[in-house]
């Protein structure tokens with residue numbers, strides 16, 4: 104309950120808008136009478152996950168008059184540590200709930216931005232308090248729950264592996280929930296401790312069904328990831344109510360698809376990190392999953408890998424299986440399903456069908472009958488090449504939807520290489536030629552392949568918005584190729600401290616920080632000269648807690664961690680390099696090289712990738728012709744792509760007369776009955792409003808830092824507001840700590 108904020112309040116008096124939506128029944132869309140779209144009390148707007156608002160006070164005619172209603176500054180950004188805010192806030196009874204860069208939970212007056220209370224998880228998590236990294240976590244939203252009488256109102260929200268229940272009235276933990284106020288998500292995992300990587304963090308909020316909160320989680324991307332079971336907890340007590348094994352156990356449906364009968368004991372992930380959607384009436388929860396652990400090598404997880412990369416329909420009350428559809432078989436490209444599904448009723452060949460749409464990183468939209476999982480448009484199983492890596496068995500086919508039309512380019516050739524300047528063209532043409540494979544679903548190879556759209560999509564966690572009246576889906580997309588190259592795993596000489604550290608680096612760190620410790624120039628920082636920034640203790644702390652998108656590495660033995668840190672520090676300091684050969688160091692190395700070290704599944708993975716390498720020229724622009732980021736409208740009735748426009752721009756290119764190119768984007772859109780698609784997401788730190796019918800840009804506003812989050816909109820006291828979190832911090836952007844709300848002038 105600390106400081107008051109210095110909010111700027113522009114709007115004061117309230118006018119009655121007789122003819123406009125007051126947030127009541129009159130605003131409901133007639134074709135979907137059972138859902139009220141006037142509020143924003145849930146992540147993604149409503150439990151059907153469509154980011155739609157029936158408010159129309161702000162509309163095509165007046166949107167150009169939008170102005171800042173208030174700004175909330177939490178005061179806890181940290182640019183050096185690349186803090187972010189990815190939160191889609193919620194509004195309940197005039198109070199806005201969301202999170203700050205250090206994942207404090209706040210309650211604001213949604214009309215004025217004035218803080219009511221703030222909860223700081225550091226006050227509860229005493230063990231982590233001395234390590235600030237412990238409170239740099241990704242969180243995309245929070246959950247509101249109240250009992251049937253509207254009493255006992257709670258905010259359920261997660262900080263890493265803890266899910267708290269916080270009293271919505273005063274911001275204090277509900278002590279009767281879980282262990283003195285929180286659930287420890289690392290408990291109740293069906294696996295022997297020590298046999299998997301315990302890293303676990305809830306990033307996208309769960310979904311409420313009756314008195315259950317159904318939850319997924321983010322896990323390690325490695326072969327030793329924890330199992331990604333879907334779990335439901337009692338929202339009153341925090342007790343576990345059901346669990347669905349995404350890698351089936353013996354006797355469970357789908358178990359027969361695993362050639363290795365012990366797979367469920369060894370493998371993990373196939374987790375839901377992207378959110379869910381709920382058909383409240385039918386009691387069905389729709390759960391998209393990611394790939395099995397060990398993103399780029401599947402020799403240790405042969406088979407189709409059910410229920411990884413699948414859209415699962417489960418009984419929300421019991422967790423029982425209803426149907427599934429797998430969108431990538433035996434994934435070798437990290438094609439996790441990246442966003443919550445969208446529940447919508449479509450007019451399919453003259454018949455109204457309750458459907459579920461799922462966007463993907465590749466730029467596909469999969470569309471199914473929600474009740475039985477039948478695809479509404481044909482999906483072809485197409486053949487793809489075999490792997491050239493010994494040990495790998497790529498799945499021979501992959502599902503390709505014939506319709507809806509993809510919302511992103513999915514392959515590129517020499518004719519698509521940038522012509523921004525002659526130099527850039529030459530540079531990128533050379534780079535392009537070094538990568539052998541460019542067709543989608545070519546298995547990873549030492550000769551390199553393009554991942555296009557990149558590892559972060561295409562579609563990403565910002566998700567899609569759908570207008571239930573027209574069944575048009577709005578989705579933003581990044582269009583940037585990333586190169587994937589496999590190499591034999593580096594093995595150091597384990598008899599020296601440095602060598603052991605190098606082995607561990609090759610095992611745990613190389614995928615993100617690269618074989619030369621240089622990172623990828625954007626999201627994964629360089630560790631060269633890391634000793635100038637951190638000492639041993641600080642790096643050890645960071646490995647213990649993780650930070651933002653950097654996972655924690657609790658599973659690495661203390662001695663291995665020390666060797667790893669010694670390797671990193673040595674690589675950055677010449678004086679240490681000399682000391683590295685001294686007898687005392689060698690002695691400590693032999694002490695750390697424990698011959699009885701437990702076998703890990705990571706030891707069975709012979710290859711590693713050389714990092715997440717974006718195809719950027721030396722000036723930092725994508726190496727292909729624009730567009731580099733787009734906003735798209737897809738008609739789910741006909742499957743047709745209706746329009747595509749660039750999202751974002753580079754002002755310096757505009758000055759040179761180059762039309763808007765779009766930029767990489769993170770965060771999603773919302774669509775309103777007022778005819779607008781609101782989205783920030785672009786790198787140029789703009790908040791935009793587009794005409795939902797044509798894609799015409801009607802209004803934009805320069806934010807202090809990019810809004811890599813999804814906006815929310817709500818109506819209180821006669822006014823509609825649109826709010827966006829401005830957290831920056833990704834892809835080289837400065838960090839920010841503001842929420843900015845817009846409204847029409849009085």
Ligand code: HEC
Nearest residue numbers: 184185611612615626627628633642650651652653654656
């Ligand atoms: C899944 C990708 C991933 C893996 C694997 C990974 N890191 Fe990181 N690492 C990151 C990201 C992302 C950041 C930046 C975090 C942030 O936003 O502050 C980071 C940051 C760091 C930093 C701080 C850099 C700085 O300039 O502040 C250190 C040190 C580090 N990592 C060490 C390691 C070590 C050692 C390993 C292996 C045990 C490792 N990382 C494995 C993604 C990864």
